[in-house]
Amino acid sequence: MSVWIAIGVAAVGCYAVKLLGLLVPAGALERPLVRRLAALLPVALLAALTAQQTFADGQDLVLDARAAGVVAAAVALLLRAPFLLVVAAAVVVTAGVRAMGG
Secondary structure (H helix, E strand, O other), X not given: XXXXXXXXXXXXXXXXXHHHHHHOOHHHHOOHHHHHHHHHHHHHHHHHHHHHHHHEEXXXXXXXXXXXXXXXXXXXXXXXXXXXXXXXXXXXXXXXXXXXXX
């Protein structure tokens, strides 16, 4: 039953955060600092999620095929490749390193 309690608390918390966002005055959201932070926050969160998913396994720091895929994607981005090609390069390199490593 504790799982359902956790789900209920999470749902109420999400609703409260959404409601809190709607209650913020429009004038506060138009400030230059707030606009800049709102533009940069998704990029920072995505970078943190990518790093956590790439270099962590539970509580351990790992360096495996996923890191090679991220490096391949970074190189493709530096070469200004289209996004689909960046993803394909990461997939192919990760699969290749995993195939060679067992």
